[in-house]
Amino acid sequence: MITRPYRSVLYIPASNARAMEKARTLSADAIIFDLEDAVTPAEKLPARDLLARALLADYGGRTRIVRINGLDTEWGEGDARAFAGAADAVLVPKVGRAADLDRVAALVPGAPLWAMMETPAGMLNAAAIAAHPRLQGMVMGTNDLLKDLGARTRPDRxxxxxxxxxxxxxxxxxxxxIVDGVYNAFQDTAGLRAECEQGRDMGFDGKSLIHPAQLEAANEIFAPDADELDLARRQIAAFEQARAEGRGVAVLDGRIVENLHVETARARLKLAEAIAARAG
Structure with missing residues (x-):
């Protein structure tokens, strides 16, 4: 069961000490400390050492995820071993099959794994990847997927x-x-909001972000609003009253309320509680 909010998952280059320090004050639910795409080859080893020192600091309730380099690179194995116990999870890039997680799992005993879902093979093997016993989360890598598909960027995706x-x-x-992919135009607030709303309505837990300016929109849109919470409470109350009267369904505002609606309502209330705890 998901017990933490993941509305906003912010990428931070592990080579940028100032950005990692600032991240401790931001409203992100989770941080991906990136050793892969955001770090040049010349900076890979210094960034690993810099990140190891940064993770000694207190990041509050933010989930700390380290995206390592692939095991097919000269840095991947060292990255995995360095952060097995230093972060809350290790994010494996370009996962194409469950066996890709097996290789990292052997290097980081006990550490939760996350998978970057960014290749055609990863899409076709998503069920087997998600079933991996060490997997905790998935992050969509939509830029890489678009490239591999030979597809074009469209507002409707x-x-x-x-x-x-x-x-x-x-x-x-x-x-x-599961966290949606990034929105590249970080100054386009309207476009970001539209894509966050699309991802939320599809069922994603949150959005991966490339700039702190995107945090406010993601945190707002992926959280249940006051109207949703009010409806959730009223649905639960109506259903419990119906059950007390020996009926299996309730009617609220002219709509049927069944057990499945109550499960959704309870999940929204739990998410709101987790968000409140995170803010506290």
């Missing part, structure tokens, strides 16, 4: 829908966290 849907189904089938 239609070329990505098949992959997004497969990964969502897999994550939900196995109770994993």
């Amino acid at each position: 239609q070329p990505l829908m098949a992959g997004l849907g497969l990964c969502l189904l897999a994550a939900r089938a196995h109770g994993r966290v």
Whole structure:
């Protein structure tokens, strides 16, 4: 069961000491400390040492995730070993099959794993990847997926829908966290909000972000609002009253309320509680 909010998952380059320090004060639910794409080859080893020191600091309730380099690089194995117990999870790039997680799992005994879902093979093997016993979460890598598909960027993200849907189904089938891909135009607030709303409505837990300016929109949109929480409480109350009267369904505001609606309502209330605890 997901017990923490993941509305906003912010990428921070592990080579940027100032950004890692600032991240301790930001409203991100989770931070991905990136040793992979955001770090040049010349900076890989210094960034590893810099991140090891940064993670000694207190990041409050923020989930600390380290994206390592792939094991097919000269840095991947060292990254994995360095952060097995120093972070809350290790994020494995370009996971194409469950065996890719096996290799990292052997290097980081006991550490939760996350998977970057960013290749056509990863989309086709999403169910097996999500079923991996060490997997905790999945992050969509939509930029890489667009590149590999040879697709074009569209506001409706239609070329990505098949992959997004497969990964969502897999994550939900196995109770994993799943975070939507980044929105590249970080100064386009309207576009970001539209994509966050699309991801929320599809079922994602949150959005991966590339700039602190995107945090406010993601945190707002992926949290239940006051109207949703009010409806959730009233649905639960109406259903419990119906059950007390010997009925299996209730009617609220002219709509049927069944057990499945109550499960959704309870989940929204639990998310609100987790968000409040995170803020506290």
